[in-house]
Amino acid sequence: MTKATIFRWSLFFYTIMNKSLISITDYSKEELLQLIDLAYYFESHPEPELLKNKIIASLFFEPSTRTRLSFETAIQRLGGRIIGFADASVSSTQKGESLRDTIMTISLYADLIVMRHPIEGAARFASEVSRVPIINAGDGANQHPTQCMLDLFSIKKTQGTLENLKIALVGDLKYGRTTHSLVQAMSNFNATFYLVSPEELRMPASSIQTIKDHNLKYYEMKNLEDAIPEVDILYMTRIQRERFADPLEYERVKNSYILHNHMLDGSKDNLKVLHPLPRVNEINIDVDKNPKAYYFQQALNGVYMREALLAHTLGLK
Amino acid sequence: MEQRTELTVSAIENGTVIDHIPVDSLFTVVKFLDVEKLSNQVTIGYNFSSKKYGKKGIIKLANKFFKDDELNKIALVAPTATIITIKDFNIIEKKQVELPKNIGNIVKCINPKCITNNQDVDCQFSIINNPGEELKLQCHYCEKYTTKKNFMFK
Numbered sequence: 001m002t003k004a005t006i007f008r009w010s011l012f013f014y015t016i017m018n019k020s021l022i023s024i025t026d027y028s029k030e031e032l033l034q035l036i037d038l039a040y041y042f043e044s045h046p047e048p049e050l051l052k053n054k055i056i057a058s059l060f061f062e063p064s065t066r067t068r069l070s071f072e073t074a075i076q077r078l079g080g081r082i083i084g085f086a087d088a089s090v091s092s093t094q095k096g097e098s099l100r101d102t103i104m105t106i107s108l109y110a111d112l113i114v115m116r117h118p119i120e121g122a123a124r125f126a127s128e129v130s131r132v133p134i135i136n137a138g139d140g141a142n143q144h145p146t147q148c149m150l151d152l153f154s155i156k157k158t159q160g161t162l163e164n165l166k167i168a169l170v171g172d173l174k175y176g177r178t179t180h181s182l183v184q185a186m187s188n189f190n191a192t193f194y195l196v197s198p199e200e201l202r203m204p205a206s207s208i209q210t211i212k213d214h215n216l217k218y219y220e221m222k223n224l225e226d227a228i229p230e231v232d233i234l235y236m237t238r239i240q241r242e243r244f245a246d247p248l249e250y251e252r253v254k255n256s257y258i259l260h261n262h263m264l265d266g267s268k269d270n271l272k273v274l275h276p277l278p279r280v281n282e283i284n285i286d287v288d289k290n291p292k293a294y295y296f297q298q299a300l301n302g303v304y305m306r307e308a309l310l311a312h313t314l315g316l317k
Numbered sequence: 318m319e320q321r322t323e324l325t326v327s328a329i330e331n332g333t334v335i336d337h338i339p340v341d342s343l344f345t346v347v348k349f350l351d352v353e354k355l356s357n358q359v360t361i362g363y364n365f366s367s368k369k370y371g372k373k374g375i376i377k378l379a380n381k382f383f384k385d386d387e388l389n390k391i392a393l394v395a396p397t398a399t400i401i402t403i404k405d406f407n408i409i410e411k412k413q414v415e416l417p418k419n420i421g422n423i424v425k426c427i428n429p430k431c432i433t434n435n436q437d438v439d440c441q442f443s444i445i446n447n448p449g450e451e452l453k454l455q456c457h458y459c460e461k462y463t464t465k466k467n468f469m470f471k
Contacts, residue, residue, distance in 0.1 A: 023460065098436055098437065099432070099436055100436070100437070100438075118430075119430060119431070119432045119435050119436070120428060120430045120431050120432065120458070120459035120460075120461070121431050121432040121433065121438075121456065121457075121458025121459035121460075122432050122458075124432075124457065124458045125432050125436075125438050125458055139459075140430050140459075141430070142459050142460055142461075143460070206462065
């Protein structure tokens with residue numbers, strides 16, 4: 001067999017072994033649990049040599065603070081090197097290059113690509129033209145699976161289990177991709193959902209169908225204080241003014257979904273407040289000192305989970 | 318003089334007849350099958366009488382035979398269509414179209430932010446046909462649903 005043939009075959013096998021992470025539904029329940037175990041491992045076992053000699057491309061076609069820095073922290077903690085950009089305006093996209101050509105080129109340089117893109121489905125398409133695995137760090141309003149994974153890790157850490165929990169999802173349930181992904185993921189674990197939102201921002205029928213398909217209980221409600229005493233996890237999201245056709249309606253409901261510290265009186269001892277961040281005003285800063293506030297630790301958990309996802313996707317753990 | 322009670326179009330010796338097409342889907346089916354690009358003799362019948370459906374469309378394609386997956390995409394707009402295979406003026410096979418599980422680049426994704434509407438990427442969909450619900454397509458890329466009433470054909 002010639003060297004050229006060996007090279008072509010190794011590229012072929014590398015391509016078929018390419019297990020990208022595009023959507024949370026790409027993972028089975030067993031894989032979700034394995035990845036959580038791996039995130040625990042990296043939390044207590046720094047492995048500064050694991051990605052030695054690996055080059056990770058970090059392609060942020062749309063600005064991000066937390067996700068990008070969390071990924072880059074994870075890569076550096078594992079000893080990997082980073083190439084890429086934090087803004088499409090400094091990439092050849094600005095010159096009109098197609099995503100296909102950008103990915104085909106960069107996948108020749110790097111061992112793995114982490115990408116965020118404003119166009120929905122961009123990550124799935126990239127995984128089909130790339131020679132190396134893609135990790136989707138957000139594709140428009142579609143999927144943000146690494147956020148969902150760190151949410152699951154945070155829930156497991158705070159509750160000791162993912163099974164049989166009561167979870168309130170609060171705020172913009174219509175457009176908020178994190179809540180949709182959480183419904184998909186937590187439906188594997190017999191969760192009960194408390195869906196708290198204004199009428200305009202109710203959970204879409206497709207996510208309700210996911211809950212029904214798993215024969216799980218769910219309650220749609222408008223009043224946040226009705227849900228708080230019932231649940232183990234209070235997952236807050238931001239309500240955006242621009243989502244409302246009627247600005248008066250926004251003014252009417254906006255304060256209903258702001259969490260204040262006193263509202264946690266009477267909540268369960270094990271309750272934890274999560275938020276994907278950034279927050280604007282939906283969690284008052286007086287909640288931060290409450291031991292039930294967990295959103296900053298949640299952001300730190302993102303580093304360990306992203307280490308797990310990098311290692312898993314590259315087949316190193 | 319004897320009055321003719323049926324419309325006739327010339328019989329084909331060999332080829333495929335697609336019968337019982339809903340009239341409002343006839344030209345979409347013509348487009349799906351890329352009839353314009355064929356050099357074969359093709360007869361397209363519009364508003365023919367049908368005992369079962371009142372009116373129907375029919376397409377006769379001489380010396381043209383299709384694979385099942387080429388024809389089954391018709392089921393998206395013409396679930397009542399019947400496929401008749403003719404050889405030596407005889408009916409060799411008669412069958413209903415069956416809805417496939419997936420469909421390619423014949424429908425546009427409804428989501429303006431989908432990559433298929435922004436870059437040179439072909440659409441791919443899974444067909445979701447739950448009993449009691451409107452037929453819908455789930456985009457392979459952006460995962461959004463396009464329902465039948467929103468179908469826009471490419």
